[in-house]
Amino acid sequence: MTATANVDPAEIAKFEALAERWWDPQGEFRPLHELNPLRLDFIRARAPLKGARVLDVGCGGGILAEAMAADGAEVMGIDLAETPLKIARLHALERKIAVSYRLDSVDAHADANGGRYDIVTCMEMLEHVPQPDAIVARLADLLRPGGQLFVSTLNRNLKSFLMAIVGAEYLLRLLPRGTHEYERFIRPSELARWARQASLTQGALSGLVYDPFSRRFSLSADTAVNYLAQFQKP
Numbered sequence: 001m002t003a004t005a006n007v008d009p010a011e012i013a014k015f016e017a018l019a020e021r022w023w024d025p026q027g028e029f030r031p032l033h034e035l036n037p038l039r040l041d042f043i044r045a046r047a048p049l050k051g052a053r054v055l056d057v058g059c060g061g062g063i064l065a066e067a068m069a070a071d072g073a074e075v076m077g078i079d080l081a082e083t084p085l086k087i088a089r090l091h092a093l094e095r096k097i098a099v100s101y102r103l104d105s106v107d108a109h110a111d112a113n114g115g116r117y118d119i120v121t122c123m124e125m126l127e128h129v130p131q132p133d134a135i136v137a138r139l140a141d142l143l144r145p146g147g148q149l150f151v152s153t154l155n156r157n158l159k160s161f162l163m164a165i166v167g168a169e170y171l172l173r174l175l176p177r178g179t180h181e182y183e184r185f186i187r188p189s190e191l192a193r194w195a196r197q198a199s200l201t202q203g204a205l206s207g208l209v210y211d212p213f214s215r216r217f218s219l220s221a222d223t224a225v226n227y228l229a230q231f232q233k234p
Contacts, residue, residue: 006107006131012081015060018176019083022061023091031174031210032063032124035217035226038208039123039152040067042219042228046204047148049073052118055142057106057135058125062088062099069099073119078104110138117142123152126191127184133194140198143233149200152208152228156185160225163210174210188223195231203230 021027043049050072056065059077061084069075069092077099079085085101092099102109120142126132132153139149154164161182168174192202206219208226219228 006129006134007080007105008128008130015081016083019061019081019087022063022084022087028176029061029063031168031217032060034215035152035208036063036067038217038219039064039121039150039228040071042204042206042230043068043119043121043150044071046230047119047150049119053116054119054121055109055113055117057109057120057122057139058128059088059101060084062091062101064121064123065099065101066092066095066097068119068121069097076100076102078102078106078109080105106135106138106142110141114141115144117147118144119148119150121150123150126151126153126186127180132184132186133197136191136194136200137198140195140200140231140233145233147233148203149195149231149233150228151191151231152226153191154180154185154226155224156182156187157224160185163225167212168210188227188229191229195229200231200233203232205229 018028022029025033049068052073054068054073054075056077059065059079062077065075065077082103088101120139129135154160165180206228207223208217209220209222210217
């Protein structure tokens with residue numbers, strides 16, 4: 001990381017500390033394991049993965065990256081947390097799934113690979129960086145003309161504060177306390193504005209809702225808390 005990188009070292013440290021438990025479906029990353037089939041289906045329904053060049057930004061331990069590679073995509077995962085990348089490489093090796101991982105920033109990767117990718121994914125990352133609008137601009141740079149960007153993040157309102165922080169971190173303990181900072185949550189209108197500024201057009205928008213009784217996530221028209229968004233480069 002350089003001094004000017006758009007990254008919060010404290011956020012990187014959070015995920016470094018938990019890296020060894022990334023693939024434990026009952027551990028701290030259980031919500032990611034439960035969300036992953038929905039995220040994958042959202043992408044599959046809008047962009048063919050087989051043979052596509054895909055970049056997973058903020059890939060962590062590789063949960064989504066592996067799933068897309070298993071669908072036939074040529075996947076590169078980048079992150080600035082080194083330990084999760086080691087876990088991702090080991091898990092892919094054990095499962096014999098071909099995924100490339102690199103310790104790299106969005107800025108550096110976009111400088112070297114502008115216009116390379118058919119699909120770029122950025123899941124649960126934008127709410128952890130100091131300047132998410134700048135990240136969206138660099139994600140757009142990575143897409144080829146006609147390429148698709150898929151983003152998931154958290155809305156900013158009272159409901160999301162109560163459910164994503166008070167409920168998920170303190171009451172249900174789905175996530176470690178301190179995982180999220182409410183001030184960094186992103187309204188869909190803000191994300192859409194940043195995408196327009198990066199010359200992207202918006203496609204689908206879907207909420208992700210959690211049922212604490214069945215302990216399952218589902219896609220929904222309700223985007224008040226978690227949501228998925230699709231954008232396209234003209």
